[in-house]
Amino acid sequence: MKKFYITTPIYYVNAEPHIGSSYTTIVGDILARYKRMLGYEVFYLTGTDEHGQKIAQAAREKGVEPQVLCDELAQKFKDLWKDLNITNDYFIRTTDENHMRTVQYFVSRMLENGDVYKGTYEGWYCVPCETYWNEDELEHDEHGHNLCPSCRREVQVIKEENYFFRLSKYTEPLLKHFQDNPEFVEPDFRKNEMLKILESGLKDLSITRTTLKWGIPMPKDPEHVIYVWVDALINYISAIGYPDNMDNFNKWWPADVHLIGKEINRFHSLIWPAMLMSVGLPLPKKVFAHGWLTVNGQKISKSLGNAIDPREYVKKYGNDVVRYYLVRDIVFGKDGDFSEENLVKRLNSDLANDYGNLLHRTLAMIVKHFSSIVPGISSLEEIDKSLISEYEKTKEEYISLMDSYKITDALDRLWQFIGYLNKYFDETRPWVLAKEGNKERLGTVLSLVVESTLKVATLVSPVMPDSSKEVYSRLGISSDFSEIYLTGWEHLKDRKILHGEPLFKKFEKGKEEKFMEKEQIKGQAETKVENVVTMSDLIDIDYFKKVDLRVAKILEAEKVEKSEKLVKLQIDLGELGRRQIVAGIAQFYKPEELVGRLIIVVANLKPAKLMGLESNGMLLAAKKNDKLKLLTVSDEIEPGAKIS
Numbered sequence: 001m002k003k004f005y006i007t008t009p010i011y012y013v014n015a016e017p018h019i020g021s022s023y024t025t026i027v028g029d030i031l032a033r034y035k036r037m038l039g040y041e042v043f044y045l046t047g048t049d050e051h052g053q054k055i056a057q058a059a060r061e062k063g064v065e066p067q068v069l070c071d072e073l074a075q076k077f078k079d080l081w082k083d084l085n086i087t088n089d090y091f092i093r094t095t096d097e098n099h100m101r102t103v104q105y106f107v108s109r110m111l112e113n114g115d116v117y118k119g120t121y122e123g124w125y126c127v128p129c130e131t132y133w134n135e136d137e138l139e140h141d142e143h144g145h146n147l148c149p150s151c152r153r154e155v156q157v158i159k160e161e162n163y164f165f166r167l168s169k170y171t172e173p174l175l176k177h178f179q180d181n182p183e184f185v186e187p188d189f190r191k192n193e194m195l196k197i198l199e200s201g202l203k204d205l206s207i208t209r210t211t212l213k214w215g216i217p218m219p220k221d222p223e224h225v226i227y228v229w230v231d232a233l234i235n236y237i238s239a240i241g242y243p244d245n246m247d248n249f250n251k252w253w254p255a256d257v258h259l260i261g262k263e264i265n266r267f268h269s270l271i272w273p274a275m276l277m278s279v280g281l282p283l284p285k286k287v288f289a290h291g292w293l294t295v296n297g298q299k300i301s302k303s304l305g306n307a308i309d310p311r312e313y314v315k316k317y318g319n320d321v322v323r324y325y326l327v328r329d330i331v332f333g334k335d336g337d338f339s340e341e342n343l344v345k346r347l348n349s350d351l352a353n354d355y356g357n358l359l360h361r362t363l364a365m366i367v368k369h370f371s372s373i374v375p376g377i378s379s380l381e382e383i384d385k386s387l388i389s390e391y392e393k394t395k396e397e398y399i400s401l402m403d404s405y406k407i408t409d410a411l412d413r414l415w416q417f418i419g420y421l422n423k424y425f426d427e428t429r430p431w432v433l434a435k436e437g438n439k440e441r442l443g444t445v446l447s448l449v450v451e452s453t454l455k456v457a458t459l460v461s462p463v464m465p466d467s468s469k470e471v472y473s474r475l476g477i478s479s480d481f482s483e484i485y486l487t488g489w490e491h492l493k494d495r496k497i498l499h500g501e502p503l504f505k506k507f508e509k510g511k512e513e514k515f516m517e518k519e520q521i522k523g524q525a526e527t528k529v530e531n532v533v534t535m536s537d538l539i540d541i542d543y544f545k546k547v548d549l550r551v552a553k554i555l556e557a558e559k560v561e562k563s564e565k566l567v568k569l570q571i572d573l574g575e576l577g578r579r580q581i582v583a584g585i586a587q588f589y590k591p592e593e594l595v596g597r598l599i600i601v602v603a604n605l606k607p608a609k610l611m612g613l614e615s616n617g618m619l620l621a622a623k624k625n626d627k628l629k630l631l632t633v634s635d636e637i638e639p640g641a642k643i644s
Helices: 019-037 053-062 066-083 097-112 167-180 188-199 228-233 246-252 262-279 311-317 319-329 340-370 382-403 407-428 430-436 439-459 465-474 511-526 541-545
Strands: 003-007 041-049 090-093 116-126 131-133 156-165 221-226 257-261 287-290 293-295 336-338 549-559 567-572 578-583 598-602 608-610 613-615 621-624 627-630
Touching: 003 019, 003 246, 019 041, 019 066, 019 257, 019 287, 019 293, 019 319, 019 407, 041 066, 041 228, 053 066, 066 090, 066 311, 097 116, 097 221, 097 228, 097 262, 156 221, 156 262, 167 188, 167 262, 188 262, 221 228, 228 262, 257 262, 262 287, 311 319, 311 340, 319 340, 319 407, 319 465, 340 407, 340 430, 340 439, 340 465, 382 407, 382 439, 407 430, 407 439, 407 578, 430 439, 439 465, 578 613
Parallel strands: 003 041, 003 257, 041 090, 257 287, 293 336
Antiparallel strands: 116 131, 116 156, 549 567, 549 598, 567 578, 608 613, 621 627
């Protein structure tokens, strides 16, 4: 049996869970489900981090004991994961007795190996991040205050007797590990950040506190409490039995991937591996540090009122829609923005139009012309063979991308195939075949489409398990999602299908919003360049600052069918992710001439539909007489760079 061990960070219980903490957990669930679908035995771990100064402070403010606060908030995380249908195999809490014993055992091993010593710490400490910083790592505000480089809140000077971990000892071993394992930390730009720290040399790390009591006591010196981050990192091995159940530990360790947010990359990519080296345990295979999630362009914050409960959206749109949107619109590894407006666009376009409608009209024809029984495939024509070939390429690329944690790219590829399927349906014209009475050909076409839809439902099941289960049910399959349905083309022959409501229902806007959207699209289509600027046309600097101009790299380009002017472009906007824009430049550039160019785009333009295609942004070009030229930049500038 193939095995896969995946973890999320354990979430700090000084505040309630929200869409940001849910994001990592949903991604972890998608990857766990994906591996199970491929036949792996999976261990998916998540949990809560419950020690440290922030917890003690939050409990004091509420007038309760720290353990009471931890119990209350840990349960809220558990309840949320249950409501979001997260399939974690274990939920660890750092206040669990077995975890605390493991932490003391682990630190004792570090002591015995000579990697921990007592000294005096005097330096800068960030309470919100529970992190020590060196002087040269601090940032500063306009008033000269020393700020934490992670959260930009003011740090304080601490002087106390501490135990220290000889982190400096592991600078060279870690550098060698990074060199020997180039995919140890991903994405690459996060790995490079860690390499810069390593190349400047690691400094020993204070790993205890004496001014705090809410934590795990130091072995043989209970006046000291073990630093919360040392305590937290050890959860990854305490959860699988270390050191009491070594059979189970050896079954799962090392972890295949630690999913984390970028702000805790240093702890997971440098400190945790050094700790493991100290006690002689293997290192995790991969640390994947993703970006931050904002909501409508703002950082998630209780004070801004945008620390939203994802259940609000699940109740409104469905769990699958929220999951799909999070990993389709937000490139895993980069910063991303959660926008309800964009979620609705994905629901209406990708899910209701492209995927759901294809299933709906195919099943309707099987019910009408074959009494609800899938007829099966007879002789294949060239167009059918091309469809099968396209699916095989899609499956291979999808699996390769998912194995590389490129979930957004994998879904992009799968939706290309769904587009191909819709085109196949339209070009084979099954309604004409039915009218002509050509039932054998009609049966082949409908069977190929419905078999392809089964394969799509299987591939996308990790992302959208509820809708995929519904597709299975409508196709007469009661078994779990399995890779057996990804090969062969006669799984559904002679099965009785069920035809019901559309798989996804469009979310309809109010009439006023629809009108405004139509007017915007109309306005974009009719925009003309004027040569004269009057005083009334002038704008001030604050108005101009609202326009977000970015450098973008063109990844793909293709002419839009049935249009003489439009070209569909897939562009890379760096940390803003990958987008599609549609531009009227087909008369001036061939698609192959565009790929690889670095252009300038308006990144915060409201999305519009042109010829039924969604365009998320606008490129800049200059026009003189009948000639048009794209505005481009030097190849020294990275995609996503902001133009100011």
